[in-house]
Amino acid sequence: MSTENPARLTTADIDLSDLRFWARPLEERARAFALLRARPAPEFFTLPKLPFLGQSPGAWALVRHADVTEASRHPEVFSSEPSATSPADMPRWMDKYFNSMIDMDDPRHAKIRRIVSRAFSPKMLAKAEDDIARRAARIVDELIEAGGGDLVSQVAVRLPVEVICDMLGIPARHHRQVVEWTNIIVGYSDPEYVGATVEYGADGTARMGRLATLRMLGTIASAGWRLHRLAARLGRERATTPTDDLTSALVNANVDGERLSPREFATFFLLLVVAGNETTRNAIAHGLRLFTEHPEQRELLLADFDGRIAGAVEEIVRYSSPVIFMRRNLTRDHEMNGHTFRKGDRVTLFYWSANRDEDVFTDPESFDITRSPNPHVGFGGPGPHFCLGANLARREITVMLRELFTRLPDITAGEPDRLMSGFINGYKRLPCTFTPPASAPGQTKDA
Incomplete structure (x- = not known):
C-alpha cells in the first residue's frame, strides 16, 4: 500500500499481499476495504515470491459479505485443499504438522468432524463451563494482586489456553510452552516470533533471503513438531489408560x-x-479496548449485563474479526456475481471486510452492542467449516468480561502492541489499569 494521503486512497494504492498494508492504522484499512467493496468485481493481488514456498500468481480478494458467505456454502467449488490458512502453498514436508481438518474437504473433513463432534459430549462441555467460571475468577484475583499490567499475557491468553489444555488433559507445566508454540504458528509473519521478516526494495518488491526463509520455516515447523510430540505422548497414554x-x-x-x-x-x-x-x-483483548474507546457502550452493558452481554460478544467478534481471512481454491470454472473464476484460481475470504459490508450492516464502523440482527462471519462463513468451538469461545468471552467489569468496573486499556499479521487481528500486548477494589480478592483455588 502506498504512502498516499489515506483520505484520497484509490484501489491502485492498495496491495493486500503487502505485509506493510496490515501495519497501517485500522481506520486506513477500513477505508481501503470500503473502496474494494465498491468495485464492480473482485481485485486480484499478486503474492510476493519467496524462497522454498510454492509459487502462485496470487488470489482474488472476496471482500463482500454476500461473496464470502456464498463461497463458504459451496465447498465443492471453493475447496479448502490444499490449504485454507496460508496465502502461498507451504512446503509439502510441513503438511504432516499442519494439514488438519481445516485444510480438508469431504469426505476426509466429514469423517473427522463426525468423530470430534461426538467427542464434544454434553458432559465434557458442562465440565468446561464449571472450569471457565473458576479459572476466570482466579485469573482476575491474580490481576488484582499484580495491580494491573498486560491484559493479554495476564488474562486474555490464560483463560482459553488453560481451558483447552484442561479439556485435552495437557498438564499445567506445559501451558506456557503451548502459548509460545501457538504464538509462533499464528504469528508466522511477525519477526518477534519467527526471527525473520520480509524486506522491500526501492521498487516495492518483497524479498526474503534463503537463510531467513529457512529460519522462519524451521521455527514454525519446530513449534508444530513439538505440539505433535506432546499429542503423540498424551495419545499413547490415553489409549492404554x-x-x-x-x-x-x-x-x-x-x-x-x-x-x-x-x-x-x-x-x-x-x-x-x-x-x-x-x-x-483476541476477542477479550479487543473487547476491553473497544469498551475503553466507547465508554457509552460500557455504560449500556453494565446497566443490564445479563440482558446485553450476548449481543456485546457478537459485536466484539464482528468488529474485531480476530481471524482476518481464509483461503479457498477453485475446483472448476464458476461464475459468481458476474465474475467468472477459473479452475485453479485462488480466492481469499476476507471476514474482516465482510463484517463491515454496508449492504448488510447499518453504520458498520460503529461499535454497537445492541446491533440486531448481526449476521457476522467472525466465526467463519456458513457451511461445513463454521467454527466447531464457537459456543465455547462465546462462553469464555462472556465469563471473562463479567469478571472484569463487575469486579473492576473502571478497568481501561492503553495503546496495544499489534501483531504484524494479515491473518490474525491480534494484540501481542495491551496495558490495563484499574482502581483496586476495596476488599481483597477472593481466595479462589486453582481449578
Whole structure:
C-alpha cells in the first residue's frame, strides 16, 4: 500500500499481499476495504515470491459479505485443499504438522468432524463451563494482586489456553510452552516470533533471503513438531489408560467403525490448541479496548449485563474479526456475481471486510452492542467449516468480561502492541489499569 494521503486512497494504492498494508492504522484499512467493496468485481493481488514456498500468481480478494458467505456454502467449488490458512502453498514436508481438518474437504473433513463432534459430549462441555467460571475468577484475583499490567499475557491468553489444555488433559507445566508454540504458528509473519521478516526494495518488491526463509520455516515447523510430540505422548497414554478428558475421547472414539489415525489426531490436537485460544484471547483483548474507546457502550452493558452481554460478544467478534481471512481454491470454472473464476484460481475470504459490508450492516464502523440482527462471519462463513468451538469461545468471552467489569468496573486499556499479521487481528500486548477494589480478592483455588 502506498504512502498516499489515506483520505484520497484509490484501489491502485492498495496491495493486500503487502505485509506493510496490515501495519497501517485500522481506520486506513477500513477505508481501503470500503473502496474494494465498491468495485464492480473482485481485485486480484499478486503474492510476493519467496524462497522454498510454492509459487502462485496470487488470489482474488472476496471482500463482500454476500461473496464470502456464498463461497463458504459451496465447498465443492471453493475447496479448502490444499490449504485454507496460508496465502502461498507451504512446503509439502510441513503438511504432516499442519494439514488438519481445516485444510480438508469431504469426505476426509466429514469423517473427522463426525468423530470430534461426538467427542464434544454434553458432559465434557458442562465440565468446561464449571472450569471457565473458576479459572476466570482466579485469573482476575491474580490481576488484582499484580495491580494491573498486560491484559493479554495476564488474562486474555490464560483463560482459553488453560481451558483447552484442561479439556485435552495437557498438564499445567506445559501451558506456557503451548502459548509460545501457538504464538509462533499464528504469528508466522511477525519477526518477534519467527526471527525473520520480509524486506522491500526501492521498487516495492518483497524479498526474503534463503537463510531467513529457512529460519522462519524451521521455527514454525519446530513449534508444530513439538505440539505433535506432546499429542503423540498424551495419545499413547490415553489409549492404554483412558480418563475423562477430550484426548481420551478422541483417541478411543469409534463412530460407525471410523477412528482417527495417529496423524489425524495429532493435527486436530494442534488445531484445537491453536484455534481454541486465538479467537477468544483476541476477542477479550479487543473487547476491553473497544469498551475503553466507547465508554457509552460500557455504560449500556453494565446497566443490564445479563440482558446485553450476548449481543456485546457478537459485536466484539464482528468488529474485531480476530481471524482476518481464509483461503479457498477453485475446483472448476464458476461464475459468481458476474465474475467468472477459473479452475485453479485462488480466492481469499476476507471476514474482516465482510463484517463491515454496508449492504448488510447499518453504520458498520460503529461499535454497537445492541446491533440486531448481526449476521457476522467472525466465526467463519456458513457451511461445513463454521467454527466447531464457537459456543465455547462465546462462553469464555462472556465469563471473562463479567469478571472484569463487575469486579473492576473502571478497568481501561492503553495503546496495544499489534501483531504484524494479515491473518490474525491480534494484540501481542495491551496495558490495563484499574482502581483496586476495596476488599481483597477472593481466595479462589486453582481449578
